[in-house]
Amino acid sequence: MTTGGKLLTSILDAPHPPEGRRLFGLSNQQLAEALREFSLPSYRIRQLQTALYRQRVASLDAVFTWPRNLRDRVAAAGFLVGLPSILETFRSVDGTERHLIAGNDGQTVETVWMPEGDGGDDDDPSEPDPSNPSPSGDPAPRGWSRATVCVSSQIGCAVNCQFCLTARLGIIRNLTAGEIAGQVAAVLNRQQAEPGRDRINLVFMGMGEPFLNFDAFMGAVRLLVGEMGIPESRMTVSTSGVVPGILRFAEEPVRPRLAISLNASNDAVRETVMPITRKWNIDDVIDAVRKVPLRARERVTFEYVLLGGVNDRTEHADEVVKLLRRAKFPAKVNLIAWNPGPDVPFTTPGEADVARFQQRLRDQGIPAFIRRPRGRDIYAACGQLKKTGNSDPRAVTGEPQ
Numbered sequence: 001m002t003t004g005g006k007l008l009t010s011i012l013d014a015p016h017p018p019e020g021r022r023l024f025g026l027s028n029q030q031l032a033e034a035l036r037e038f039s040l041p042s043y044r045i046r047q048l049q050t051a052l053y054r055q056r057v058a059s060l061d062a063v064f065t066w067p068r069n070l071r072d073r074v075a076a077a078g079f080l081v082g083l084p085s086i087l088e089t090f091r092s093v094d095g096t097e098r099h100l101i102a103g104n105d106g107q108t109v110e111t112v113w114m115p116e117g118d119g120g121d122d123d124d125p126s127e128p129d130p131s132n133p134s135p136s137g138d139p140a141p142r143g144w145s146r147a148t149v150c151v152s153s154q155i156g157c158a159v160n161c162q163f164c165l166t167a168r169l170g171i172i173r174n175l176t177a178g179e180i181a182g183q184v185a186a187v188l189n190r191q192q193a194e195p196g197r198d199r200i201n202l203v204f205m206g207m208g209e210p211f212l213n214f215d216a217f218m219g220a221v222r223l224l225v226g227e228m229g230i231p232e233s234r235m236t237v238s239t240s241g242v243v244p245g246i247l248r249f250a251e252e253p254v255r256p257r258l259a260i261s262l263n264a265s266n267d268a269v270r271e272t273v274m275p276i277t278r279k280w281n282i283d284d285v286i287d288a289v290r291k292v293p294l295r296a297r298e299r300v301t302f303e304y305v306l307l308g309g310v311n312d313r314t315e316h317a318d319e320v321v322k323l324l325r326r327a328k329f330p331a332k333v334n335l336i337a338w339n340p341g342p343d344v345p346f347t348t349p350g351e352a353d354v355a356r357f358q359q360r361l362r363d364q365g366i367p368a369f370i371r372r373p374r375g376r377d378i379y380a381a382c383g384q385l386k387k388t389g390n391s392d393p394r395a396v397t398g399e400p401q
């Protein structure tokens with residue numbers, strides 16, 4: 001287990017990759033600085049931004065608003081788009097796709113595409129009724145009417161949650177803002193999805209703890225909102241409870257919705273499954289969340305992975321109710337039956353147990369939803385991302401079906 005001291009050491013040690021002359025991931029100001037040697041007027045920078053983030057071009061050659069001569073000169077100086085590419089895809093029987101995406105230094109990171117989401121947003125009034133997914137009555141394009149992309153923020157993770165496969169990697173390095181936003185761009189390109197036309201939700205719940213890579217994570221959010229046109233209300237970031245990160249997040253004018261990965265109803269149980277509790281206990285986390293100014297109708301989500309015999313009993317549900325009443329801010333609970341992984345010593349509770357836990361919360365006035373496991377068969381489900389499977393027979397190439 002990671003102690004608080006060791007955890008902080010690994011946070012400070014998490015390296016960043018060399019950026020080189022990649023353009024994807026840079027803001028307007030950063031692009032202008034990077035290309036200063038070309039003395040470009042501001043409209044040329046804006047044209048480049050549109051090509052990078054709206055058209056999501058793969059190469060400078062495809063920036064058709066620029067004259068060929070300019071494209072050639074910038075490329076000859078060593079600049080490149082640097083959009084992350086999908087190296088390998090694993091497709092689940094339920095339509096979920098897990099992608100291995102190349103980082104700037106050749107390391108891979110995992111990103112998951114979930115057509116129709118996983119039920120975690122079923123209470124969102126802006127979402128279509130799952131039984132009537134197309135409000136206009138038109139057939140859903142390409143077989144899905146909405147989708148969720150699960151995005152990674154680090155390669156590996158230092159937090160060491162005991163039920164999570166990613167934790168087995170330890171922290172390898174932080175991702176850059178471009179690598180985080182680039183996962184979304186790569187997946188949107190593969191699916192030919194367009195924010196604005198298609199209902200795309202983002203959850204920052206992949207590999208890593210976003211609040212331990214705060215600046216790059218928020219840089220990516222700004223690109224995704226401001227440049228790629230995905231509303232922040234369609235994004236949710238989940239933290240294991242990094243209090244300084246929550247406090248910084250509270251100050252951000254543009255931010256996703258917040259989810260706390262709770263996973264236990266008291267500190268004693270939480271310490272055994274999430275050692276980070278020794279550094280910031282549940283009350284510390286709740287106090288920090290109180291500082292986040294919630295928007296109209298916004299609720300804080302508490303993610304709760306149900307581990308058979310560990311945190312799934314009636315008394316645990318009752319403790320969660322007390323905890324959320326004490327919190328005194330609008331909240332809901334997303335329940336996730338633990339997704340198994342090799343050599344991870346937990347059991348998955350049965351469906352009836354999960355439903356009982358949900359009912360216990362609902363009976364006491366706590367909104368509670370069950371997140372459907374997506375892509376369990378390809379290790380794409382929550383807590384299963386671990387760069388697995390170059391030789392996996394379910395690896396697919398080519399276009400999505």
Ligand code: SF4
Nearest residue numbers: 157160161164167208
């Ligand atoms: S659950 Fe999230 S925070 Fe915990 S170890 Fe896994 S990736 Fe890290």
